[in-house]
Amino acid sequence: MSEIQNEIQRRRTFAIISHPDAGKTTLTEKLLLYGGALRLAGSVKSRKSKQHAVSDWMELEKQRGISVTSSVLQFDYQGHKINILDTPGHQDFSEDTYRTLMAADSAVMLIDAAKGVEEQTKKLFHVCRQRGIPIFTFINKMDRHGKEPLDLLDELEKVLNIKSYPMNWPIGRGRDFKGIYERSTSKIELFSGNGHGATVVATKTGDLSDPAIVGAMDQSTYQLLKDDLELLDLAGDEFDLAMVARGELTPVFFGSALTNFGVEAFLHSFIKMAPAPHEKNSSVGIIQPEQQEFSGFVFKIQANMDPSHRDRLAFVRICSGVFNRGMMVKHVPTGKVIRLSQSKQFMAQDASTIDEAYPGDIIGIFDPGIFRIGDTLTEKSNFTYEAIPKFSPELFARVHLRDAMKRKQFVKGIEQLTNEGAVQRFRYPDIGLESPVFGAVGILQFEVLEYRLTHEYGVDISIEHLPYTMARWAMGENLTARSLKSMDNLVLLDDDDYFVVLFRNQWAFNWEAERHPEVTYLEHPPIR
Numbered sequence: 001m002s003e004i005q006n007e008i009q010r011r012r013t014f015a016i017i018s019h020p021d022a023g024k025t026t027l028t029e030k031l032l033l034y035g036g037a038l039r040l041a042g043s044v045k046s047r048k049s050k051q052h053a054v055s056d057w058m059e060l061e062k063q064r065g066i067s068v069t070s071s072v073l074q075f076d077y078q079g080h081k082i083n084i085l086d087t088p089g090h091q092d093f094s095e096d097t098y099r100t101l102m103a104a105d106s107a108v109m110l111i112d113a114a115k116g117v118e119e120q121t122k123k124l125f126h127v128c129r130q131r132g133i134p135i136f137t138f139i140n141k142m143d144r145h146g147k148e149p150l151d152l153l154d155e156l157e158k159v160l161n162i163k164s165y166p167m168n169w170p171i172g173r174g175r176d177f178k179g180i181y182e183r184s185t186s187k188i189e190l191f192s193g194n195g196h197g198a199t200v201v202a203t204k205t206g207d208l209s210d211p212a213i214v215g216a217m218d219q220s221t222y223q224l225l226k227d228d229l230e231l232l233d234l235a236g237d238e239f240d241l242a243m244v245a246r247g248e249l250t251p252v253f254f255g256s257a258l259t260n261f262g263v264e265a266f267l268h269s270f271i272k273m274a275p276a277p278h279e280k281n282s283s284v285g286i287i288q289p290e291q292q293e294f295s296g297f298v299f300k301i302q303a304n305m306d307p308s309h310r311d312r313l314a315f316v317r318i319c320s321g322v323f324n325r326g327m328m329v330k331h332v333p334t335g336k337v338i339r340l341s342q343s344k345q346f347m348a349q350d351a352s353t354i355d356e357a358y359p360g361d362i363i364g365i366f367d368p369g370i371f372r373i374g375d376t377l378t379e380k381s382n383f384t385y386e387a388i389p390k391f392s393p394e395l396f397a398r399v400h401l402r403d404a405m406k407r408k409q410f411v412k413g414i415e416q417l418t419n420e421g422a423v424q425r426f427r428y429p430d431i432g433l434e435s436p437v438f439g440a441v442g443i444l445q446f447e448v449l450e451y452r453l454t455h456e457y458g459v460d461i462s463i464e465h466l467p468y469t470m471a472r473w474a475m476g477e478n479l480t481a482r483s484l485k486s487m488d489n490l491v492l493l494d495d496d497d498y499f500v501v502l503f504r505n506q507w508a509f510n511w512e513a514e515r516h517p518e519v520t521y522l523e524h525p526p527i528r
């Protein structure tokens with residue numbers, strides 16, 4: 001195998017999806033602990049405590065105790081290079097999570113054993129399903145009283161419509177959660193240690209015929225395990241790696257991120273089953289990761305992570321070739337050639353400069369102000385990777401600048417925030433960018449907009465919320481703002497000069513659509 005193939009094969013790039021509070025921060029930290037990237041778990045915890053998690057960069061996140069942006073962490077484990085793409089848990093930033101999932105090769109779906117499949121889990125699951133990426137399930141908080149494991153599997157099937165295969169099975173529940181039974185090897189792993197989770201947990205392994213192992217469980221725990229296993233063998237789905245690869249079957253693991261129980265067993269199996277970076281579709285067909293030419297796409301832009309430097313990082317998922325520090329790359333949409341001299345990679349605790357990176361890796365490169373979400377970078381070719389679709393906004397606000405003297409900063413600020421995909425920007429056809437209208441999926445996006453315009457660009461704004469709930473992109477011959485206008489809609493233009501019509505509700509939209517058979521109304525903006 002060539003060096004590049006070898007590097008590709010050992011990489012695993014994934015995102016963790018979950019409902020807030022299921023334990024994503026805790027699990028991420030424990031994965032780092034097992035990867036040796038952290039000596040003592042708890043040292044980068046918790047948003048809710050005084051110390052802040054590695055992934056929480058922005059001041060706003062600290063104030064709110066929520067994760068607004070996603071970060072990337074890389075660590076080594078048993079010869080593998082693991083890239084974890086962190087995603088914001090709050091639903092108002094689901095578009096950001098969606099973009100991050102575009103850069104992942106698989107997903108870990110984290111479920112709270114007491115709560116089962118929650119709202120946000122469902123939404124994110126559907127995104128993964130659409131992308132057809134493999135989904136691995138970790139059922140967390142087994143150290144607490146929760147739903148029965150069999151009921152949880154049933155819930156996966158009923159609520160998410162996915163088949164599941166438990167890779168391991170919990171021994172005991174809640175405070176008596178003592179270990180796991182690994183189905184492929186029939187081995188039992190019993191946990192020992194204080195269960196405080198600060199260090200790697202010690203385990204004792206053996207099988208069901210081992211008296212020392214069986215002796216460590218009480219009779220009822222042993223009986224429950226035997227009954228469950230029999231039932232699983234009889235009634236469960238078959239394991240099929242090809243179905244896992246297509247996202248049709250999810251391998252399920254039980255554990256407790258807090259006490260570290262089951263974390264290593266999960267990581268160990270996950271790296272074996274999760275896919276390495278593979279080929280990607282582009283405007284000129286399939287691009288293989290091992291092809292010589294470097295290429296990648298921007299899936300996230302993040303500004304001012306360090307307030308002392310006014311820098312802006314574009315996060316690029318490498319899709320093919322080798323990245324070398326200082327190399328020249330072409331920004332395909334503008335044709336500009338730029339030198340990547342200051343690329344960063346994100347290790348457990350801080351960003352460090354990197355010299356070399358491979359497909360599957362994420363690099364942070366300084367954005368000279370030209371990048372937009374979805375842009376392709378190559379060495380010389382002109383192809384583009386599939387565009388990252390935008391969400392259809394459901395909330396709208398008009399933003400007014402209070403101090404006209406700050407107009408220049410205001411324009412610069414909204415330009416940048418739009419390029420980052422923090423909000424979508426629209427303008428009135430007649431008055432240009434004077435008091436632009438912004439569209440968002442969640443209300444917190446407007447708060448981020450206001451906060452960042454104030455803190456990063458020094459402009460004072462007022463936000464006027466508008467009474468619309470739907471945006472439709474109007475397509476057709478010879479459309480004009482006047483022909484689209486009605487009593488109670490609002491006709492705007494997007495950055496690509498498409499007409500966008502805002503409606504108060506579904507009823508208003510239906511009425512309008514009937515009146516205009518010559519217009520096709522699209523739910524999402526046409527992909528540029």
Ligand code: GDP
Nearest residue numbers: 020021022023024025026140141144256257258
């Ligand atoms: P996130 O919002 O998904 O990132 O969740 P956090 O990792 O911040 O965890 C939310 C809460 O659940 C915190 O108080 C954690 O200490 C707790 N937690 C996480 N994992 C476990 C677990 O395995 N068992 C128990 N009992 N609590 C957990």
